[in-house]
Amino acid sequence: MTETEIALDEPLTGGSPRLRFEHLSMVFPDGTHAIDDVSFTVSAGEFVTVVGPSGCGKSTLLRIASGLTEHTAGVCDVDRNSLGYVFQDATLLPWRTVQHNVELNAELQGVPKAERKRRAAEAVELVNLVGHEDKYPKQLSGGMKMRCSLARSLVLNPEIFLFDEPFGALDEITRERLNDELINLFNSEKFAALFITHSIAEAVFLSTRVLVMSARPGRIIGDYPVPFGAERPHDLRFEAEFAEICGQINDDLKDAHS
């Protein structure tokens, strides 16, 4: 237990802030109050997950962080030149092969051809897609598509990674495998991550910190540091402490709905 507690403290004290929300609020032009007074930071080496009921403004939070949507009040401080965004859907271009899809972000940002080829090869290896480079998205399974989408962002070597429910559409087994792989990626690549999900277990398994958001207008109503180390073995999901945290978050979420 002592070991894990030390591991928890390390990223919080060690990393520099990569994303900072301060009293952030968002009211859409049609009057919908999506986000209300949200403040938190995500630092290097931190994996922060936001869970909350559907339509509570979780995704809006990511869209604001990435600059796709403008917030209406408060501060959003982030370096958008070093930002990876993984969408709900793999959003691969169907007319491009895996190789060319992985290169896309780098290509659009003007990285020279030889360099982006090299980086793409690295990324493809990181997400275990070696041997599938010449396939088209149509020929890939849902899990492989998501891996390809991950690789596309990894090519940019981002300092902050935004994940918008990336594994929501996958089956349970594939999702858990990708969770395991994402943990490894997170440990080796040392980015900061802001992750959105519906799944409490996924949130607890991946994160160093879990935030619970209320129904609209979205407010942070729960904040759980996750007391597990950097290494997250697959069986962690079946341990008592894991279940306990999930239970607490679940109670919070019930309040969020009512």
Next chain:
Amino acid sequence: MTTLDDAPQEIAQEAMATPAAVGVNVPVHQPRSSTKHHIRNLIPPLITFGIFIGVWYLYSWSRFDNAAQRRNALPYPHTVITDGFLPLWDEANGIRPILGYMWPTVKVTLIGLTISIVLGVTIAVVMNLSRGMERALFPYAVILQTVPILAITPLLTQLFGDEIGVRLVVVVLIAIFPVITNTLFGLQSTDRLHHDLFTLNHVSRWTRLRKLELPSALPATMAGIRIASGGAVIGAIVADFFFNQGEKGIGYYIRNKQQRAANRPEMFAATITASMFGVVMFLIVGAITARAIRNWHESAAKQT
């Protein structure tokens, strides 16, 4: 049309050799014996063709009492072959003059279709720039389609003369509309998340168009070109009926043969040849489409 699309289907099957992709309506064992598969696919259209020829004979036989009358109005199909298509190698009769008159028509069709594609895609791209542009241009694209071209032939002659220029104008007037509407539909159907992805990379409008919108509109554009290709053939033939100068095409030949009843078999032979050209155009565009999108678009795998 089953056999006509055989080639694209074959291509799609080779590209996607997995059982799931081989097709909803094709039994699993068929791709292995592709000759047998081809023959089986030929049977339904051949039956249709047989019925058509049968009805032609029957009508021609029952409608006319004597052979001469019949030959000069609706000759039997075999008469069309013997007196229309044959002889094979004669300067003045049979298939050779027909093919000779076909060539200018082919040229006008291909040039006109090319202009329609380039111009149509450009107009669709401009319309896609903003709602205002679309509102400003779309009504006139519709009017272009609905204006009775034959009624304004005097005006067209005034403006464009009566040689190849005016023929091209007629072809473009007919062929451009499906290219515009389909391309515009394709451009506007571009995935919203794909747009977000490009926005996150701070791309220029031009890059977005070139690397996202145009490729994503390609299947729709190709469908539009397919429709346009048939219209282009008809436009090229019909133009010959009304504009008499310059290189004369198959429409001119058909109209000439219409004048004298004795030439009825040649008229039918020329008409059949012209429509065969339309079929070939349709097939070529279909094959190009299948090749262009076979790896990624659903329609390529399901084509029958």
